[in-house]
Amino acid sequence: MELANIENLLEKYFEATTTVQEEQTLQLYFSQDNVAPHLQEYQPMFQHFANLRGEQSTRNVPLKPRKNYLKWISVAAVFLLTTGLFFNEWNEQRLASEAFEDFKTTMTMVSKNFNNGASHINHLNQFTETTNKIFITENN
Amino acid sequence: MKQADFLQMVMPFKDKLYRLAKRLLVSNEEAEDATQEVLLKLWSKKTKIGTYSNVEAFAMTMTKNYCLDKLKSKQASNLKLVHSNYKDENTSLQKEVELKDSVSFVHQIMDELPSQQKIIIQLRDIEQYDFEEIAKVVDMNPTAIRVALSRARKYIRQELIKKHNYGIS
Structure with a gap:
């Protein structure tokens, strides 16, 4: 040149x-x-x-944005929270109805036995009737 | 678009993004961060990438804006100056030392330039873009770019001559 x-x-x-x-x-x-x-x-x-034209970046490009990761974590957290609350509510209801059922069966049992006992007591009327007969005849 | 396709498209100009970021932010680490940030942003917009007419110019613009924002923010005050290693030249030892000295002096002069001129010098003298491509990145008309470029080159020359004559640095 x-x-x-x-x-x-x-x-x-x-x-x-x-x-x-x-x-x-x-x-x-x-x-x-x-x-x-x-x-x-x-x-x-x-x-x-x-010289400057020869400079090169040495870091690799990680194509996994942290943003997405966070988003999914929050979605999972909300899901867990709602299912947890729902489960809690449902569990309480179940426990209450269970207790009610238990109470009901106990009470039926008690009333059944009570009635049973009461029917036996009916035989005692026999004594009253016979003593009455005796007293009535004696008094006459 | 798959990850491999994206990387294949991005790789040819990844180093250009890095060099532009380094010119503006000085620190190697900062420049790497900037490059990564820009590429991640580009990746997150991958569905729209087909609609851009010039992905490289678009990425360069993103890098420029990112770096200027960085410089404006407080973090800029924590930037370190990092010295690059210059390549060996095939000249005699004394000449080599002298040249190395002057070359790093050019680097100092370039750091003194305003950001706009730095970007234009980087795009033209280092990446050898033509004026239309530079116009896309810096959003100026070609005449204004020519004036800024001429000013920057003359500034470097003037400072170099000053040093040459007085031997001060």
């Missing part, structure tokens, strides 16, 4: 009227060793641009 052309391009470069291709020509010129002495002060600039 002839020097005059480079100088010309450099002039245009600082006015920002060069094309990308022309800038690549400049890059190429300044990346080699024999740069004309009066242009050497521009070398670090282009050198630096070339």
Whole structure:
């Protein structure tokens, strides 16, 4: 590349009227060793641009956003809470009705036995009847 | 869109996002975080990706906005300066040392530029975008971009010459 052309391009470069291709020509010129002495002060600039172009990101991209995770946890928490409350309510009802059933059977048993006992007591009437008969005849 | 397809689409410009973020945020870690954040955002919008005309320009714009927000926020005051390792050149030792010195000086000068000019220099001189592509990212018209670019390049030259003449850094 002839020097005059480079100088010309450099002039245009600082006015920002060069094309990308022309800038690549400049890059190429300044990346080699024999740069004309009066242009050497521009070398670090282009050198630096070339260095920066080589920088690379070293971290991998984890495509698992934490946002989603949190969302599902909250959904699960709400579900657990509602089922827990529902279960609690249902359990209480079940316990109450169970106790009621227990009480009912006990009470039926008691009343059955009571009636049973009461029917036996009826036989005692026999004594009253006979004593009455005796007293009545004696008094007469 | 599957994860593999997405990665295949994103990989060619992932490093460009990283370099732009690094230019603005300086720290390696911050730049990695920014890149990751932008790619995750892009991934969460994967159903709409087909409707974007230029995914790369879109991602670059997202990176730019993310970094500028970061710089505006308080966290920016905790940023560290990280020195990069420069490649060996095939020049003689003394020349090499001199050049290395000047190269890191260019880095310092670039850090002094306003964000807007930093972005434009990054997109043009490092990523070699043409003006239409830069216009999409920075949302400016090509003339304004040309003026800003010229200003930034002249600023770097002026500071370099100053250093060359007085030997101060």
